[in-house]
Amino acid sequence: QVQLQESGPGLVKPSQTLSLTCTVSGGSVTSGSYSWSWIRQPAGKELEWIGLVFTSGNTNYNPSLKSRVTISLDTSKKQFSLRLTSVTAADTAVYYCARVSPFGSGSYFQYYFDSWGQGTLVAVSS
Amino acid sequence: EMVMTQSPATLSVSPGERAALSCRASQSVGSNLAWYQQRPGQAPRLLIYGASSRANGIPARFSGSGSGTEFTLTISSLQSEDFAVYYCLHYNIRPPGYTFGQGTKLEIK
Numbered sequence: 620q621v622q623l624q625e626s627g628p629g630l631v632k633p634s635q636t637l638s639l640t641c642t643v644s645g646g647s648v649t650s651g652s653y654s655w656s657w658i659r660q661p662a663g664k665e666l667e668w669i670g671l672v673f674t675s676g677n678t679n680y681n682p683s684l685k686s687r688v689t690i691s692l693d694t695s696k697k698q699f700s701l702r703l704t705s706v707t708a709a710d711t712a713v714y715y716c717a718r719v720s721p722f723g724s725g726s727y728f729q730y731y732f733d734s735w736g737q738g739t740l741v742a743v744s745s
Numbered sequence: 746e747m748v749m750t751q752s753p754a755t756l757s758v759s760p761g762e763r764a765a766l767s768c769r770a771s772q773s774v775g776s777n778l779a780w781y782q783q784r785p786g787q788a789p790r791l792l793i794y795g796a797s798s799r800a801n802g803i804p805a806r807f808s809g810s811g812s813g814t815e816f817t818l819t820i821s822s823l824q825s826e827d828f829a830v831y832y833c834l835h836y837n838i839r840p841p842g843y844t845f846g847q848g849t850k851l852e853i854k
Contacts, residue, residue, distance in 0.1 A: 665832065665848050666789065666832055668842065671841065679841045679842060722795060730836060731791055737788060
């Protein structure tokens with residue numbers, strides 16, 4: 620059973636770069652069926668999708684964050700990473716990493732988050 | 746820009762009763778919709794995909810319906826562990842992307 624674990628600093632200063640890593644165990648990160656995603660949740664608020672990386676290394680980002688986000692995949696380490704630049708207090712949130720899996724049958728599939736890390740709180744404060 | 750609107754924000758229901766949670770899309774999404782459950786301090790859990798298909802291991806008391814712009818998650822005979830926050834999620838095919846609703850908190854009456 621695949622497991623995901625986020626790691627990284629819990630405190631980042633305003634205007635600096637937030638960097639998190641997600642380590643995947645119990646499964647492959649190179650299977651073409653999957654992609655790998657980051658999602659965040661400010662305290663008491665809704666979930667926000669940040670972006671994802673395919674096993675090819677291609678990425679897609681939330682348009683609202685696209686100018687500040689980079690997600691990358693390191694297959695040798697079974698990790699994928701998030702970089703968010705120029706952070707402000709509005710970026711304070713629990714950050715989750717998740718696996719994106721195909722659901723459906725035949726020729727049509729939809730892709731949803733089926734395995735998640737436990738989440739890591741990142742606070743932006745001086 | 747896609748907007749997913751859930752209602753009500755909070756729903757109070759007694760254990761053993763039925764709950765119906767609503768999700769409305771600002772434009773048609775076909776059946777590209779999922780439902781997640783999030784208990785306090787936990788990561789979300791996938792309940793329903795494709796608007797009406799239950800994910801592996803999800804009890805039959807959870808059911809999803811709808812297509813286009815109107816969707817419903819129904820939980821029949823609520824159990825204590827069902828009181829949580831529920832999110833709908835739209836999957837956009839091209840380019841791949843996701844939009845969550847703002848959530849409905851299901852609380853014990």
